[in-house]
Amino acid sequence: MKRFRGVALAVVLVLLTASCSRSGNSSAESRSSSSQSSSSASGGGDTAIGNGGFGDLTKVCSAGNASGAPAGAGDKGVTATDIHIATVTDKGFVGRSGLNKEMVDTTTGFAAWCNAHGGILGRKVIVDDRDAKLTDYNAVVTTSCEEDLAMVGGGAVFDDGDNGLRVQCGLPNIPGFVVTPTARVEDLQVQPLPNPVYSSREVR
Secondary structure, X not given: OHHHHHHHHHHHHHHHHHHOOOOOOHHXXXXXXXXXXXXXXXXXXXHOHHHOOEOOEOOOOOOOOOOOOOOOHHHOOEOOOEEEEEEEEEOOOOOOOOEOHHHHHHHHHHHHHHHHOOOEOOEEEEEEEEEOOOOOHHHHHHHHHHHOOEEEOOOOOOOOOOOXXXXXXOOOEEOOOOOOHXXXXXXXXXXXXXXXXXXXXXXX
């Protein structure tokens, strides 16, 4: 059942590269939205969002004949009907309520779109909202290790607070952003917005 991990991670990578960026050009965003709507309304082929495709990828999300739950330890979070992914934020931090809440909102929105087109080969994508509250990162990673296929689309201030637990338990991470130098070079991780510690570039 390793293919479920690969499919799920491909989907969330598409989500992050497409959705977790912001533009200050409202007219450009409007044109993009209008073009996207026109493509969906006209059918737009298999790549149209309206048909479960995303960009150049066809049928990212679609119905399928999923049955049974994988038995392997590497497939935690995958059941006969669902695929669980975790999005970590610090939205419950008392010093600033709602911190980075937009990260889980984005992931939830993508999951809703995906599920409307049949999910991942028929399995529904479930987003587990993991609130680290700034200081509880280790606790949410511990829970996610037991319940989720992967961590997707999140970000936390103290993202080295698990002391390597995520990698030890084999939990992949596709973060919206990474903060600490330790977390930025961890294994089992794909950063759509790379933030390396071993190189730098001049900003002009």
